[in-house]
Amino acid sequence: MSDWTPAAVRAAAAEWVWVPPDAEQVVTSEYQLIAYPAHYQHPTQVAWSSAARPAGELIDDVLSQVSAWGRDSVCWWVRDDTAPADTEAVLRARGATLTETIQVLGYDLAGGVPELSLVNGPQAELVCDERTLRASHLVSAEVWEDHRERTPAAIAEELSGVLQSLESWSDYRMVVFVDGEPAAGGGCSIVGEVARLWGAGTRPSFRGHGAYRALLAARIRVATQHGATLALVKGRVETSGPILRRAGFTPYAEERSYYVPVPG
Numbered sequence: 001m002s003d004w005t006p007a008a009v010r011a012a013a014a015e016w017v018w019v020p021p022d023a024e025q026v027v028t029s030e031y032q033l034i035a036y037p038a039h040y041q042h043p044t045q046v047a048w049s050s051a052a053r054p055a056g057e058l059i060d061d062v063l064s065q066v067s068a069w070g071r072d073s074v075c076w077w078v079r080d081d082t083a084p085a086d087t088e089a090v091l092r093a094r095g096a097t098l099t100e101t102i103q104v105l106g107y108d109l110a111g112g113v114p115e116l117s118l119v120n121g122p123q124a125e126l127v128c129d130e131r132t133l134r135a136s137h138l139v140s141a142e143v144w145e146d147h148r149e150r151t152p153a154a155i156a157e158e159l160s161g162v163l164q165s166l167e168s169w170s171d172y173r174m175v176v177f178v179d180g181e182p183a184a185g186g187g188c189s190i191v192g193e194v195a196r197l198w199g200a201g202t203r204p205s206f207r208g209h210g211a212y213r214a215l216l217a218a219r220i221r222v223a224t225q226h227g228a229t230l231a232l233v234k235g236r237v238e239t240s241g242p243i244l245r246r247a248g249f250t251p252y253a254e255e256r257s258y259y260v261p262v263p264g
Contacts, residue, residue, distance in 0.1 A: 004230050009106040009252045012194050012232055014081070017047045026065055033062055035069050039148055042099070042257070044069070046076040050083040055090040059260070067262050074262070075099060079255045088256070096258040103241050105249035107231040109195075109224055114231075114247040116217045121210045122183060124218030127173035128166060133159050135175045135182035143185075143201030169226045173199075174218050176211045184211035188219045195223035197233045200240060212243055 017032060019025055024035040030051040036043045044066055051058045059076075066074045076096065078088045107114060127136050133155065140146040150158070165171040169190055176184040186200030197219055202211045220231050233249065235241040245251065 004106065004108045004110075006252055009230065009232070010104065012230065013104040013106075013234070013253060014048070014079075015191075016196055016232065016234070018189075018198070024069070030058060031062060033065060033074070035071065039146060041144055042075040044071045044074045045257075046074060048077060048079070048082070049087060050081065052083070055084050055087045058084075058087070059090065059094065063260070063262050072262050074260050075257045076260050077255055077257050080253055088258070091258045091260060094260070096260045098256060099259045100257040101237045102234045102255050102257075103237055103244075103251045104253040104255065105233045105235055105241070105244045105251050107220075107247075107249045109220070109229050109231060113220050113224060114217070114249070116213045116247055122176045122178050122214040124174045124176045124214050126166075126222070127162060127175060127185075130155060130159060132175050133162065135177070136173055136185045138182045139175065139185035139201060139203055140199075142203045144199075169222075172219075172222065174215060174222075176202075176214045176218075178206050178209060178211060181206070183209070184215045186215050186219065188223055190223055190226055190228055193227060193229040195220065195228035195231045197231060200233075212240065213247070216244070216247065 019034055020036070022037055026033045031049040032047040034045050034047055036045070046062060049058060062074065076091055078091070082088070125132055127133055137146070137150065162173065171187060171189045173185065173187040175182050182203070183206035184200070184202040187198050189196045189198065197216070200212065200215055223231065231249070233240070233244055234255065235244050
């Protein structure tokens with residue numbers, strides 16, 4: 001019998017907050033505020049919030065810190081356990097706009113991996129050398145608008161980090177090629193028995209040809225080889241969500257992100 005009850009899956013999802021080494025953050029008993037590097041699509045984010053005081057006071061404190069960082073906006077994530085319960089309504093009343101809705105989807109791997117019907121379909125490769133690393137950058141440029149110029153030294157440093165992560169299989173990335181061209185890419189972090197599948201996307205010209213499903217299947221296959229018993233994804237409702245549900249993933253929760261400008 002699986003230990004992955006709905007409550008356990010939601011708890012695993014709530015623990016999933018990524019803070020890279022080059023980010024700054026403020027973590028209190030009421031919220032986690034993260035300042036990612038400026039090249040990120042949403043560089044300043046409230047990962048979660050839970051407070052007993054009025055939402056307006058909490059929001060004012062967060063915006064004050066965002067302003068102190070010299071940033072002009074923050075993306076505030078809300079979910080079922082966000083407190084106070086009217087946080088989302090207060091954000092809207094202050095002019096916040098909904099930017100993204102994601103579903104928390106899980107797949108219990110105790111019964112095997114999802115059936116994705118990929119015979120003779122696109123194949124994924126592990127990012128483990130300069131060729132595959134640059135291929136993943138090409139996908140990121142089109143999918144996530146990450147157009148950073150990378151020097152040879154920066155490439156070498158990043159590749160060193162990739163190879164170090166592969167020694168423990170704590171993190172890995174994969175790229176799907178179609179007719180020799182990088183078509184899709186994404187990563188996975190294995191935390192305990194949870195495979196956190198992240199950053200997946202397909203270049204627009206390759207969508208609809210099975211690249212995302214090939215990427216999903218490959219990452220899960222590797223994860224199960226290294227002890228994962230749950231595959232966890234935070235998928236966009238409009239794009240990856242339908243593919244994941246068709247593959248057998250179960251939706252457990254929803255999270256919404258609001259763009260909040262800092263008052264001038």
